[in-house]
Amino acid sequence: MHFALMILPTILVILCGHFVRRYGIVPAAQWPGIETLSFRVLFPAILIVSILHSPLQISTVGPMTIAVALAFAVTGGLIFVLHGPIRRAGLDDPGFTTLFQTALRFNGLLVLALASDITGPEGLALISVVVALTVPVINIVSIVVLARYGRGQATLRSVAAQVARNPMVQGCGIGVFLNLSGIGLPDFLLKPLEMMGQAALAVGLLAVGAGIQIRRLWARSGWMWLGIGMRLLFCPAVFLIIATAMGLSGLPLLAGLITVAMPTATAGFIIARQMGGDAELYADIMTWQTVLSALTIPIWLWALS
Template sequence: MSLILPILPVLLLVGAGYALRASGTIAQPLWAGIDMLGFRLLIPAMVVHAIYHADLGEVAAGPFVPLLVVALTLVALGAFLLRLVMPGLPDASFTTIFQTGTRWNAFIALSAAEQFAGREALAWLAVAMAATIAVINMVNILVLEIWGTPPEGARTGLGAMFHSVFRNPMVQASLLGLALNLFAVPVPEVLMNTLGMAAAAALPVGLLCVGAGLMPRRLVSASAPMWAGLMLRPVIAPLIFAAGAWALGLSHAAFLAGAFVLAVPAAANGYVVARQMGGDAELYAAILTWQTLLCLPMLPLVAFLADRLSA
């Protein structure tokens, strides 16, 4: 019961978001603006705030980031393996399996980490975001450039890829936080307090948006590519990281943060990218809905593993 209680606020906020959208209390068109508020202001503020206060020396000297990169790389290779063993898999569906396997939802990861391990885990997750978000975006856009079928008139090529990646508020916030931390830039207290206030709103607003995005009708969209995508995340991916974290003796907070990166659902913005660049957007929505429902009860199990196996 002690492991279930920390996830209840997350479940309740996700459920509240769904209820507010399904009941029409907050109309569907308004959720796009709320989601954009979180994506462009609240979450970036939290990322800058967390990275600025993180002890990057401890992270850089340890195996956390290399292990996280290795785990994500193995998940990406798993998507290519599925392409080989499923010869009839359409290119667009492959890009979606790749995206839903490698992208991760910072809203849920940050909230779950704070509930289970407090501020220390948030610092590790902030570093995980700084180390992986830009690379994940670039690799996914490259995969879509090669195997996707972009709509007529859409921008393509390496220039468009870098333009898309570095316009991402999460990438910008990660780079800004890293620069402020590494160069020990003094930030006025009033500005840091402002970032802290915005950061405090980021997680509840983000979880409400996750709930509002749930579409139960997509649960019946069962297909072989969908089940293949679900095996990568949230089943195989966190087990890969957990095995490496146990072997390397990561601390509890680092173990939990990295496992949550690989256990939470894919980032919702991948759906928009799939739609714009010729991926299978409907498959993305179906996998994302299932991932969200499956990952929430799995997070206490991940926390249990971290409790038992971490140093």
């Protein structure tokens, strides 16, 4: 019960966003603009501020980042190894790209909001650094797989351009540069970023809730459940095994677990639609992952304790 209560405020804000959209308090047509505001302005702001204030010590950040990266690598690698059997079992290549994406991607808006509630500023800073280091790699790998197995076409230049234009990547890059260079920011620039960062958490969670489509919860397929299990169960389990073997403990262990236990990112749905992936399957998996993570995250926090 204690662990469920830890994420209850986050769940309530997500539910608020869902009902605000469902009952037309904010019309459905306006939510894409709210999502764009969160993704392109508010969350880059909180990443810049968090990383700027973070002591980027390799001894703290390095092992945690390695454990997270290895967990994602093992999860994505297993899906890739299973490509042949999955194809022979009846799932086409666009569907395979969706399984791959939903196993690797994590919802950055949700992980930062939850980190702020559970781990406080120190954990938020650690997770911000992990986001800075893992999001570009996950984006590149996912886009390359889509370019190879999806219905669309992509070049190395277009892949690099998509990653470079990602606002989360840009925000992380700016934060790391300002931190390591020692330049910092004057108060008249830092204060507006802090204000936008405070707004980011609530607005981002409302947008996550608004994106939940109840009709998707009636979808049923073995492939959908495979995608759910790989993200919410397999990847966190692999992380805990790796982190334990590395001797990771305390706040870095908690922050890393929260990162790998998140549901998949909404950005993957857009990329799947643009690059010839199975966008419908992605939407089904994403909706179920978001809802079920309200149960699995407290279970993983309990397991960690």
